[in-house]
Amino acid sequence: MAPKRRTSSGPVSKSSQSTLSFNNKNRITKPTNTPSSKDLRSSKPKTDPALLDSLVSDDQKASPTAPATDATSHISAQDVETSPTTAEAAILQQAEQEKARVVEAAESTPEEERARKVSDAKIKAYWREKERQSLAPRVHQEGLSLEEKVLRLWDMSGEYGPCIGIARMKRWQRAHALGLEPPVEVLAVLLKEQEKENWKAQRAHVDELMSSRFNET
Numbered sequence: 001m002a003p004k005r006r007t008s009s010g011p012v013s014k015s016s017q018s019t020l021s022f023n024n025k026n027r028i029t030k031p032t033n034t035p036s037s038k039d040l041r042s043s044k045p046k047t048d049p050a051l052l053d054s055l056v057s058d059d060q061k062a063s064p065t066a067p068a069t070d071a072t073s074h075i076s077a078q079d080v081e082t083s084p085t086t087a088e089a090a091i092l093q094q095a096e097q098e099k100a101r102v103v104e105a106a107e108s109t110p111e112e113e114r115a116r117k118v119s120d121a122k123i124k125a126y127w128r129e130k131e132r133q134s135l136a137p138r139v140h141q142e143g144l145s146l147e148e149k150v151l152r153l154w155d156m157s158g159e160y161g162p163c164i165g166i167a168r169m170k171r172w173q174r175a176h177a178l179g180l181e182p183p184v185e186v187l188a189v190l191l192k193e194q195e196k197e198n199w200k201a202q203r204a205h206v207d208e209l210m211s212s213r214f215n216e217t
Contacts (some may be wrong), residue, residue, distance in 0.1 A: 111176060111187060118188035123150065126185040147189045147201075154186045155204040163204040169194070 108116070127150055131137070141149050155163045160175040160182055169190050175182040193201035 111184065112191065115184050115187035115191055118185055123147075123185050123188060126150070126183065147193065150186060150189050151201060152205050154183075155206050164207045164210060166204075167202040168204060169202055 124146065127146060130153060138149070141152070144152070151168060154160075154168065154172075160180055161171060161178075163171060166174075168186075172182050172187050172190065190201070
């Protein structure tokens with residue numbers, strides 16, 4: 001007869017099975033090199049007391065001279081602001097030369113004689129005609145005088161040449177010499193301002209804006 005096979009009578013008991021342990025005793029950790037607080041306190045750099053004394057003495061010596069430097073720079077800035085710019089000085093020089101020319105000549109040119117005969121009513125009519133040709137009213141010029149409005153329109157009339165760096169009177173004479181036929185009403189306004197010794201009226205408003213822009217930058 002063949003031998004009988006041995007069969008298991010039941011499940012294996014728990015005691016005979018192997019188990020894994022997850023306790024802290026069997027945990028694998030890597031060593032770290034984090035310094036302790038004691039090591040950090042001991043590793044702080046030490047400063048030489050003699051070096052500290054020298055730095056403090058240097059600061060005390062330098063502090064009294066700082067306000068003087070600031071005052072000097074403040075004074076120099078005020079001088080720069082109050083002094084006239086190169087463009088303004090050039091315009092005033094051109095106006096003075098024109099005044100000297102008129103005094104030496106002792107008689108006016110034909111165009112100046114014609115401009116002196118222009119009445120205020122004709123200047124107003126000239127401006128009303130320019131306003132009628134404009135696409136929109138000049139709201140930003142409501143606070144200006146009639147003379148200033150006429151002169152600013154003259155500044156923006158590019159067909160008579162550039163207005164920056166040249167006196168308004170000299171620009172009118174140059175345009176007349178070139179045969180561009182500048183408006184006599186503008187010359188009339190310039191002559192009236194010249195008789196009032198308003199030499200600032202000889203400088204174009206655009207020239208003033210450009211000079212202030214350069215001063216800001």
